[in-house]
Amino acid sequence: MNTPMSSIILVLFSSFIGSFGAVYLKLGAEYMKPGVTGILTNYRLGFGIALYLFSSIFFVMGVAQGELTILYPMVSLGYLWAVVWAWIFFKEPFGKSKILGLVLIIVGVACINLGNVPH
Amino acid sequence: MKPDAGSKPLSAPSLSETELGNKSSSARNSFLVVFFCTFIGAAAQLLIKKGAGQLGVHLSLTQVLHDPMLVLRFGIRILENAKLFIGYSLYGVFTVLMAYALKGRELSRLYPIIALTYVWVMGLSVLMLHEHVNTFRILGIILIVAGVSILGGSKVTGA
Numbered sequence: 001m002n003t004p005m006s007s008i009i010l011v012l013f014s015s016f017i018g019s020f021g022a023v024y025l026k027l028g029a030e031y032m033k034p035g036v037t038g039i040l041t042n043y044r045l046g047f048g049i050a051l052y053l054f055s056s057i058f059f060v061m062g063v064a065q066g067e068l069t070i071l072y073p074m075v076s077l078g079y080l081w082a083v084v085w086a087w088i089f090f091k092e093p094f095g096k097s098k099i100l101g102l103v104l105i106i107v108g109v110a111c112i113n114l115g116n117v118p119h
Numbered sequence: 120m121k122p123d124a125g126s127k128p129l130s131a132p133s134l135s136e137t138e139l140g141n142k143s144s145s146a147r148n149s150f151l152v153v154f155f156c157t158f159i160g161a162a163a164q165l166l167i168k169k170g171a172g173q174l175g176v177h178l179s180l181t182q183v184l185h186d187p188m189l190v191l192r193f194g195i196r197i198l199e200n201a202k203l204f205i206g207y208s209l210y211g212v213f214t215v216l217m218a219y220a221l222k223g224r225e226l227s228r229l230y231p232i233i234a235l236t237y238v239w240v241m242g243l244s245v246l247m248l249h250e251h252v253n254t255f256r257i258l259g260i261i262l263i264v265a266g267v268s269i270l271g272g273s274k275v276t277g278a
Contacts, residue, residue, distance in 0.1 A: 006179035013180055057194045060203065061178050064171040068244040069256055072164055073237055076263045079270055094273075101270025108262030115255030 002118045003066030010062030011074045018055035019081035023089055024048030073112045076105050152220035153229045156213050161239035163209035165247055170202030230271025234264040 028045030032038055039045065063071050080102055086092040174196050183189050197203045221229065237260050244250040 006177075009180050010178075054190075056207075057190055057197065058180075058183075060167060060171045060174075060197055061176075061183070061193060063168045064174055065177055067250045068164065068168045068248060069241050069250045069252055072240045072244075073259060073263055076237065076267060079267065083270070097269055097273035101266045101268075101273065104262045104266030104269065106266075108259045108266055111255050111259030111262060113259075115253045115259060117253070119251050119253070 003070040003116050007062045007064075007066035007071060008074060008113070008116075010058050011071045012077060014055045014058035014062060015075050015078035016055075016081055017058065018052055019078050019085060021048045021051035021055060022078075022082055023085050024051060026086075026090065067116075070112055070116050074109060077109055079105055149220040150229065150232065152216055153232050154235075156216050156220070157232060157236045157239060159209055159213045159216070160236045161243055163206045163213060164236075164240050165243050166202045166206030166209065168244075168248065170197075170200045170204075170206055173200060173202065227272045231264070231268040233271070234267035237263055237267075 024044050025048035028042045028048055031044060032042060059075075083094055083098055083102060087094055174193075176193065176196065178189060178193065197207075241252060241256070241260055245252055
């Protein structure tokens with residue numbers, strides 16, 4: 001079984017949408033009021049969770065075909081978006097270790113794609 | 120796990136003496152919970168993959184962008200599938216357990232554990248889905264696990 005490009009694109013799209021979910025979860029955590037009602041009335045948190053659920057639809061579409069050994073590691077590219085959004089929206093600086101981590105992830109994902117060959 | 124307080128500054132300087140005393144055991148507990156979580160996460164992935172295959176619907180992003188209603192219809196199909204439903208529920212358990220384990224603790228040291236999920240998913244895919252791995256796939260996983268560990272371990276200032 002070979003993994004089609006359409007599946008890879010869907011999974012990458014899913015992780016891109018999901019990364020905005022993380023942004024809203026972080027925003028929600030920053031505006032958190034104490035207690036259970038604080039969680040339930042936190043619309044940023046709710047929107048973050050909704051974005052995660054929405055993004056997961058594309059993930060399921062993607063893994064409907066193809067191999068999980070190829071598709072699941074694609075999710076790790078979400079860290080790339082997370083670092084970029086953290087930098088843009090939360091002014092989180094990134095140093096050498098973050099860049100090294102991202103480079104390893106990108107090379108790793110490229111490697112996985114090289115391994116997407118019929119056997 | 121040896122507590123080596125010298126290598127990192129305590130995240131909360133206001134910790135009382137008793138909290139400091141409990142620090143190493145609670146750190147071990149969150150380590151174990153997170154380790155356990157990686158298996159739940161991997162099992163959820165496998166169920167989601169199996170359930171997704173059962174739906175027998177093959178869509179591409181281009182098709183979906185042309186007809187956004189497809190997303191809604193596909194979303195409903197997801198809820199109707201038992202394996203997907205259980206997979207999603209496991210993910211819910213995974214999230215709550217993770218939030219509990221990581222509450223108020225330094226996340227960075229646990230990233231190498233969290234990244235193990237990639238290894239379990241590959242292992243389970245070979246065992247249960249009869250997928251094949253090759254040198255590139257294994258090398259890719261090693262690089263990703265190393266990358267996530269380094270990325271997670273990097274200091275976040277002002278967080």
